[in-house]
Amino acid sequence: MTIPAFIIKNALRNKRRAALSILSVAVSLFLLVTLQVALRELTLPPEDVGAALRVAVRNKISLANLLPARQLPIIERIPGVESVTPFTWFGGKYKNEEGMTFAQFAMDAKKLRKVFGEAKMSEEEYVAFENQRNACIIGRITAEKYRLKRGDRITLESTVYPVTMDFQIVGIYSGTVDDRNMLFHQEYLDEASGLPGMVGMWWMKVTSAEAMPKVIQRINDTFANTSAEVRAESERAFQLSFISMWGNIRILVTSVSSVVVFTLVLVSASTMSMAIRERFRELAILKALGFRRRELFAFILAESFGLAAVGGLIGIGSAYLLYTYGDISKLTSGVFVVFEVTPRILAFASLVAASLGILASLLPSLAAARMSVVEGLKTLD
Amino acid sequence: MATEPIVTIRNLTKVYAQGEIQVTALHEVSLDIAAGEFMTLMGPSGSGKSTLLHIIAGIDRPTRGECHVQGVDVARLNETELADWRNQNVGFVFQTFNLIPVLTAFENVELPLLLTQLGRKERRRQVAAALDLVGLADRMHHLPKQLSGGQEQRVAIARALVTDPNLIVADEPTGNLDAHSAEDVLRALQALRRDAGKTVIMVTHDPKAAAFGSRSVHLEKGELTNA
Amino acid sequence: MALPLKYNFRNVFVRWRATLATVTGIALVVAVFVLVQSLAVGLEKASQNTGDPRNVMVARKGSTAESSSQVTREQSRNILYLPEIARDARGRPLVSADVVILVNLPRRDGTGEANVTVRGVTPMGMDLRPQVTLTHGRWFNPGRREAVVSQKVARRFAHCDVGGRIRTGGTELTIVGWMDGDNSAFDSEVWMDADEARSAFDRDNYSSLLVRVADTNQMAALAKRIESDKRASLRAEPEIAYYSAQTRTAGPIRILGNFLATTMSIGAIFAAMNTMYASVGARTREIGTLRVLGYRRRSVLLGFIIEGVILAGLGGLLGCMLALPMHGYSTGTLSFDSFSEVVFQFRITPWLAAQGVIFAIAVGFLGSLLPAVRAARLPVISALKAV
Numbered sequence: 005m006t007i008p009a010f011i012i013k014n015a016l017r018n019k020r021r022a023a024l025s026i027l028s029v030a031v032s033l034f035l036l037v038t039l040q041v042a043l044r045e046l047t048l049p050p051e052d053v054g055a056a057l058r059v060a061v062r063n064k065i066s067l068a069n070l071l072p073a074r075q076l077p078i079i080e081r082i083p084g085v086e087s088v089t090p091f092t093w094f095g096g097k098y099k100n101e102e103g104m105t106f107a108q109f110a111m112d113a114k115k116l117r118k119v120f121g122e123a124k125m126s127e128e129e130y131v132a133f134e135n136q137r138n139a140c141i142i143g144r145i146t147a148e149k150y151r152l153k154r155g156d157r158i159t160l161e162s163t164v165y166p167v168t169m170d171f172q173i174v175g176i177y178s179g180t181v182d183d184r185n186m187l188f189h190q191e192y193l194d195e196a197s198g199l200p201g202m203v204g205m206w207w208m209k210v211t212s213a214e215a216m217p218k219v220i221q222r223i224n225d226t227f228a229n230t231s232a233e234v235r236a237e238s239e240r241a242f243q244l245s246f247i248s249m250w251g252n253i254r255i256l257v258t259s260v261s262s263v264v265v266f267t268l269v270l271v272s273a274s275t276m277s278m279a280i281r282e283r284f285r286e287l288a289i290l291k292a293l294g295f296r297r298r299e300l301f302a303f304i305l306a307e308s309f310g311l312a313a314v315g316g317l318i319g320i321g322s323a324y325l326l327y328t329y330g331d332i333s334k335l336t337s338g339v340f341v342v343f344e345v346t347p348r349i350l351a352f353a354s355l356v357a358a359s360l361g362i363l364a365s366l367l368p369s370l371a372a373a374r375m376s377v378v379e380g381l382k383t384l385d
Numbered sequence: 386m387a388t389e390p391i392v393t394i395r396n397l398t399k400v401y402a403q404g405e406i407q408v409t410a411l412h413e414v415s416l417d418i419a420a421g422e423f424m425t426l427m428g429p430s431g432s433g434k435s436t437l438l439h440i441i442a443g444i445d446r447p448t449r450g451e452c453h454v455q456g457v458d459v460a461r462l463n464e465t466e467l468a469d470w471r472n473q474n475v476g477f478v479f480q481t482f483n484l485i486p487v488l489t490a491f492e493n494v495e496l497p498l499l500l501t502q503l504g505r506k507e508r509r510r511q512v513a514a515a516l517d518l519v520g521l522a523d524r525m526h527h528l529p530k531q532l533s534g535g536q537e538q539r540v541a542i543a544r545a546l547v548t549d550p551n552l553i554v555a556d557e558p559t560g561n562l563d564a565h566s567a568e569d570v571l572r573a574l575q576a577l578r579r580d581a582g583k584t585v586i587m588v589t590h591d592p593k594a595a596a597f598g599s600r601s602v603h604l605e606k607g608e609l610t611n612a
Numbered sequence: 613m614a615l616p617l618k619y620n621f622r623n624v625f626v627r628w629r630a631t632l633a634t635v636t637g638i639a640l641v642v643a644v645f646v647l648v649q650s651l652a653v654g655l656e657k658a659s660q661n662t663g664d665p666r667n668v669m670v671a672r673k674g675s676t677a678e679s680s681s682q683v684t685r686e687q688s689r690n691i692l693y694l695p696e697i698a699r700d701a702r703g704r705p706l707v708s709a710d711v712v713i714l715v716n717l718p719r720r721d722g723t724g725e726a727n728v729t730v731r732g733v734t735p736m737g738m739d740l741r742p743q744v745t746l747t748h749g750r751w752f753n754p755g756r757r758e759a760v761v762s763q764k765v766a767r768r769f770a771h772c773d774v775g776g777r778i779r780t781g782g783t784e785l786t787i788v789g790w791m792d793g794d795n796s797a798f799d800s801e802v803w804m805d806a807d808e809a810r811s812a813f814d815r816d817n818y819s820s821l822l823v824r825v826a827d828t829n830q831m832a833a834l835a836k837r838i839e840s841d842k843r844a845s846l847r848a849e850p851e852i853a854y855y856s857a858q859t860r861t862a863g864p865i866r867i868l869g870n871f872l873a874t875t876m877s878i879g880a881i882f883a884a885m886n887t888m889y890a891s892v893g894a895r896t897r898e899i900g901t902l903r904v905l906g907y908r909r910r911s912v913l914l915g916f917i918i919e920g921v922i923l924a925g926l927g928g929l930l931g932c933m934l935a936l937p938m939h940g941y942s943t944g945t946l947s948f949d950s951f952s953e954v955v956f957q958f959r960i961t962p963w964l965a966a967q968g969v970i971f972a973i974a975v976g977f978l979g980s981l982l983p984a985v986r987a988a989r990l991p992v993i994s995a996l997k998a999v
Contacts, residue, residue, distance in 0.1 A: 021889065025886070027882055031878050032879055034875075035876070038875075064716070064780070065713065065781040065783075066713075066727050067716070067951075068679050068680070069714070162674065166845055230782070233781045245724060247724075248719070248726060249953070250946055251719075257868070263644055266640070267876060267880075268637075270633055270640075274886075278887070439993060439996070444903075444995070445993055464909060465908050468906050468908040471904060480996075481996075483897055485901070486626070487619065488618075497906060499616060500905075500907065
């Protein structure tokens with residue numbers, strides 16, 4: 005028999021205890037990875053390919069205030085602006101659903117390819133969208149969720165405008181980070197609501213990343229001191245401003261997560277300490293046989309570390325597999341889209357698992373060092 | 386002395402399966418124990434003396450044969466009936482005392498009484514009487530770890546006798562004690578027989594301890610040698 | 613017959629080193645559960661605590677937020693003289709036409725911006741909302757660009773001290789006072805003069821009407837009369853019902869709380885199980901002794917379950933005590949109903965605390981079940997094993 009074989013035999017002596025220890029470590033680390041990934045996605049929303057060149061313009065008072073359509077030609081004339089589309093929140097309720105699971109925006113269909121190039125559809129679908137007045141396109145996820153296909157008609161009741169509108173789906177796009185939105189014609193909305201002349205926002209593509217700061221500055225200055233002052237910002241900044249609106253909740257989720265992790269680490273550490281305390285009799289025998297303290301520590305550490313490593317592997321591994329290969333958008337009914345387990349998170353979780361292994365061996369090691377052989381032999385299970 | 390036997394054992398056999406191997410602990414043992422005896426069971430390790438005691442006390446079951454205690458065939462009772470039967474008919478004294486560490490001497494002795502219908506006051510009286518009999522009335526509120534080994538064992542004897550069973554069984558009660566404490570315990574067991582009229586069965590391998598009994602039975606390899 | 617409770621209690625405490633980690637673990641699980649749920653409760657309480665039972669809220673049909681609702685001046689004139697509406701001493705109908713605008717304001721701590729609800733109210737509107745009282749400064753004067761901020765909003769947003777100025781779009785508002793909404797939805801609002809708000813934010817229409825009925829039995833009749841005008845497409849419902857339906861924000865918080873509680877409780881059950889298994893293992897002889905004394909299997913089973921429950925119950929109580937200092941602490945987040953910042957408080961209700969303890973007891977029960985079964989199955993003869 006070798007020393008490692010002895011350690012393994014020892015660790016598995018009480019199989020139930022070993023299994024419970026490993027499982028509790030696995031659960032903790034699974035949760036740790038989940039919370040880390042969720043927090044990352046909450047604080048750093050995923051970015052589209054085209055985002056680097058996009059600018060969003062909203063009413064300076066707030067997003068809920070509209071902008072006059074007459075701003076369009078003025079913006080288009082600003083150097084560095086390649087293409088501009090209105091982008092108006094419709095806030096439609098689909099069927100009788102309480103919450104809205106997908107957003108709808110009215111826009112200029114002809115600008116779709118230029119401004120939101122990452123939304124991919126067939127040429128035929130693009131043409132149909134541009135030419136049909138009541139046409140709309142929807143994202144792949146929404147289409148799958150409601151089993152909608154091209155040619156279907158849908159009716160939406162707006163919570164913002166006093167209208168209920170009918171649309172025909174002419175295309176289903178995919179390729180954006182979150183293929184859920186529905187897009188339709190701004191003119192169709194103007195016509196139905198009888199309130200032309202106002203749009204929700206302006207979204208545009210600029211010619212280059214270098215041009216962006218200047219374009220943003222120009223737009224903001226142009227409409228300063230008019231009846232509709234605007235706030236132009238990069239797509240990234242616009243997204244981040246949304247996150248700021250979450251307020252204290254984010255801090256709260258962060259601190260709750262820390263408590264969660266601390267709790268689970270504590271629980272797993274105590275579980276493992278208990279598993280090792282069971283070995284006191286063996287340790288005393290080893291001591292009687294002439295093993296030195298240093299070697300006893302090695303035994304304890306190896307066992308504790310081993311349990312933590314196996315637990316960590318199961319917890320982190322299953323989280324990685326689930327979030328990488330599972331359909332996270334379906335699992336969370338659309339709250340999270342990407343849920344990427346980054347190498348940094350994997351490394352952090354592994355580090356926690358390793359320190360857990362070391363931490364859990366500390367108390368038993370101290371006790372083992374202090375114990376006399378006679379006392380250890382007396383220790384009852 | 387009444388000759389009516391309190392325990393009647395007929396053709397009792399106990400076979401243990403130890404993995405693949407069958408070990409016969411008792412082989413066709415027949416024995417009568419009269420009420421009021423202080424019988425000692427002697428024999429070398431593995432002779433089956435403890436097994437016999439366990440079967441009489443209803444904590445182990447025979448493979449074959451009968452064991453009647455006060456007319457009841459113990460082997461035929463189910464788990465729950467057996468639990469109630471033990472509570473009412475047998476007091477058990479262990480080699481390792483087996484007091485509950487979190488309970489005081491008084492509470493340990495009271496424990497079997499909690500299974501009876503007795504009221505609080507009556508329980509108090511009986512516990513005090515039992516502790517008095519073993520000479521520990523002044524140690525009532527001590528925890529087991531505050532008592533010496535001999536005192537712990539005497540508390541255990543008080544616990545065995547508190548429900549007023551006719552039969553007291555003791556498994557190597559002096560095995561963990563020094564000579565002086567052992568004598569205290571043995572005298573307490575003698576007192577049970579003499580003052581309370583109990584039947585006492587004690588397993589021991591110590592001839593000096595056996596000398597305290599009224600009759601001695603020897604077992605060897607699962608069979609009686611001097612029935 | 614059950615084992616005496618003091619036996620179970622003392623056993624929990626005598627092994628305090630082993631149980632401490634488990635009790636602390638369960639306490640933290642319960643604290644997290646109670647805290648997260650108390651946010652949801654706080655949000656719901658804030659909306660449920662809003663409104664006067666005699667008031668009816670009129671808004672555009674289909675709109676989910678006051679800020680996206682529109683009521684034209686003509687519609688509002690038509691409603692003004694409906695017979696069910698109460699009148700004041702001078703015969704004026706108790707109706708307030710409000711305008712609600714969302715305004716993006718920078719946070720006081722510099723962590724970004726958020727939408728805040730600005731409500732343009734008439735003097736009548738203030739009378740109709742007796743929950744709101746002035747705490748600092750004075751009320752705004754009609755015809756001036758002045759505003760009164762809820763003190764809870766003021767603590768969270770920049771330039772909101774009395775005398776401060778908030779700039780939004782081309783408009784500058786001077787803060788002349790702080791108000792308190794008595795833990796209602798009005799605690800999340802900024803108030804100013806209705807006509808001034810309409811001119812400052814360029815609104816022709818009102819957002820909503822608040823109407824007092826003369827007799828609460830006539831509420832349904834009034835609502836029916838208002839909604840029967842199909843062309844106007846308005847919806848009327850009791851103010852209290854309108855606000856208490858605004859609970860969409862609390863939903864995801866509850867889901868988060870339940871998710872955390874479920875996952876963490878699995879870990880806690882493992883911990884309790886381990887502690888209890890260790891306890892059973894260490895007390896093998898003791899359990900056998902109890903059986904020899906005549907205790908039945910089910911008494912042993914019950915005894916160990918009770919121990920697990922005591923252990924976890926202690927954790928639950930400790931968890932509630934850990935969470936309790938946060939009770940009443942004010943916080944804010946984006947409301948899914950109004951799309952603006954909603955300020956509310958952690959609310960640890962007795963029922964919520966009870967839920968926490970029940971939750972802990974469930975963990976203790978599940979965690980001790982298998983160890984207890986093992987204890988009950990131990991053979992009587994194990995009493996004689998020298999371990």
